[in-house]
Amino acid sequence: MNIALLLDMAADGFGDRVVIGTRDGGLTAAGLRDRSATGADLIRRSGADAVVYLAVNGPAFPIAMFSAAHAGVPLVPVNYRLGAEQLDSLLANHPSALGIADPEHLHILERAGLDVITTDDWLEATAAARSGDPDAGAGVGTEAPAVIIYTSGTTAAPKGVLLRHENLTSYVFGSIEFANAADDEAALVSVPPYHIAAVANVISNLYAGRRTLVLEQFTPAQWLETVREEGVTNALVVPTMLSRIVESDADTTVPTLRNLAYGGAPMPSRVIEEALRIWPHVGFVNAYGLTETSSTITVLGPEDHRAALDGDDRVRARLGSVGRPLPGVVVEIRADDGSPLGPGEVGRICVAGEQVSAEYAGVGRVVDAGGFFDTRDKGHLDEDGFLFVGGRADDTIIRGAENIAPAEIEDVILRHPDVLDVAVVGVPDDEWGQRIEAVVVLRDGAAVDADGLRDHVRSALRSSKTPDRIVYWDEVPRTETGKLVRRNVVERLVAAAPVSVRQT
Missing domain, CATH: 2.30.38.10 (Luciferase; Domain 3)
Known part of the structure; x- marks a missing residue:
């Protein structure tokens, strides 16, 4: 099944319901289908074999996705935060694509020699009446490419993950019940369009009949205000966002919020426990997946969270899990x-x-x-x-003959009440091959010395897993979806610091 048929089902089932944007002035399911049909005509007339999207998230994104699906070409959402060299290399893979960009990034696509249209012009053009064959694109098969998403490149150069229509529709059918959302439900998404979660949320919320909102620039205060003003019932955040929200001095009252999903990186247990305390009426969902798996493959659901809080140590430990596999x-x-x-x-x-x-x-x-x-x-x-x-x-630290998982050390350090974030990496060492170094972000006003943190680690792990050196930064490098960019940590540590003697 082509993902465009998901849109057809939504338009036929609840065409007048707003599914994209704000309650006032948002786009209905029928309106999204009309615009996507017009957009498909534009793509066909351009002769493009792909649609490159280089802009922030917003209404232009789902229109581009379904337009490409109707036209039988893949959508290629591109990370506008990449450097010029990476962008040029990536765009060279799509020389015959139609480019959609916001004005800030238009020159990048023009430099690559693509036919380009701005997001505003794209919205205006797709609002026009459809002029092409109404049945064109109906034969686009389930095995055709739907989306190409380039990996974040946290450990290597970005690779283009090819997701076919059958992959994405299988994800939707295995995790969502059609039209199961009430007409007042709204989902707030705080991820960029070049992440699989953005694609998955468009198609899954549409299939459920839930309105989707996008918060382009995240701040705790803006997130909380949007939830209240737009009556948000469902939301998706990454762990660093939830941490900032629960640590915020802002009003955390969210009376309409019913479900909050998180994922993309490990969630510190103290953060989720605090969130459960602040919002006992909210159902929390931990979702684990990858671009290569069309998003979520395992889920720790609301009842799992509640059972963990009330259970014995074995059950409580499941708060640190990502749940059980989805059907299929x-x-x-x-x-x-x-x-x-x-x-x-x-x-x-x-x-x-x-x-x-x-x-x-x-x-x-x-x-x-x-x-x-x-x-x-x-x-x-x-x-x-x-x-x-x-x-x-790939993150494994090899110190001497011992393989050490940095996540294990990070989990222990994050249990310290004054630690907000941490990155543990292996740094080249002449004697040991690699030595363990940790970058720590403390909460405002906290003062924890390195020896104290080492003692904290040694209380839970053997001394060989204690960091040789601990430094303090204002933040650690992460992608917008919370993934730690370890290579950047290693590069900065190597460039800035002399070899240190192990302290025990």
């Missing part, structure tokens, strides 16, 4: 040699299912003979099937 998704933990591991054994998280693309543009699918994709994340399943993620396999 199979998760296995495997050793480096590919052999399966049992409950509690840490290994590589591998996943299979129809929504799993695991396909890279110009490369093909990267799966084994059984269709399993190695996420390169490390983790384990408990005896009840709850998945615990322990960081990227």
Whole structure:
């Protein structure tokens, strides 16, 4: 099924309902279909084989997505925060694309030689009456490419993940019930358009019949104000956003909020526990997924959160998990040699299912003979099937002959009441191969010395996992979706600091 058929279902089922934007002046499901049909005509007439979107999130984005789907070409949302060299290299992969950009980034697409239209002109052009064949594009197959999303490049150069219509529709059908949202429901999304969560939220909320709002520039006060003013019932945040919200001095009253989903990075247990205390009426959902898996593959639902708070230590530990797999998704933990591991054994998280693309543009699918994709994340399943993620396999610090997972150390440091954020990395060392260094962000007014933090780590972990050096920064480098950019941490530490002697 083409994702455009999801829009057709919405327009036929609740065409007059506002599904994009504010309550006053937003876009209805029928209006989105009309605009997307007109947009598809524009794409066909341009002769483009893709639509490159280089702008902030907003109404132009879903129109571009469904226009591309109707036209039978992929949408390519691009990270406007990349450097000029990376952008030029990425855009060179799409020389025949139609470009949609905001005025600030228009010159980048023009430099790449693309036919370009501004977001404002795109909105105006798609508001015009449709002039093409009403049946054009009806035959676009489920196996056709729907979206190409370039990975964040936190550990290497960005790669284009190719998501086909069948991957995205499988995700929707496996996780959402059609038209299950009441007509007063609204979802607030605070992720950029070049992230899989932005794509997934457009199609899943539309299929549910829920209005979607976008907060382009996040601040705790603006987020809270928008929730109240727009009657937001559902929201999506990354852990750093939720941390800033619960730490905020602003009014945290959100009477209409019913469900809050989070993901993209590990959530400190103290942050989610505080959020549960502040908003006992809200159902919290921890969602874990990757671009290659068409977004979410496991969910820790509201009842799981409540049970964890009230349960024994074993059940309470599930607050640190990402829940259990969605229907149609199979998760296995495997050793480096590919052999399966049992409950509690840490290994590589591998996943299979129809929504799993695991396909890279110009490369093909990267799966084994059984269709399993190695996420390169490390983790384990408990005896009840709850998945615990322990960081990227690529992040492993090798100190001497010992493999050390930085996520384990980060989790302990984050338990300190005065720590807001942390990054633990391996830095080159002549004697040990790598030494452990930690960058720590403290809450305002706090003063915690390095020796005190080392003692805090040693109280939970053996001394070989205690950071050799701890430095304090105002913030650690993260993407807009909360992913830690470890290579930037290592580069800055190596450039700025001399080799330090291990303190024990």
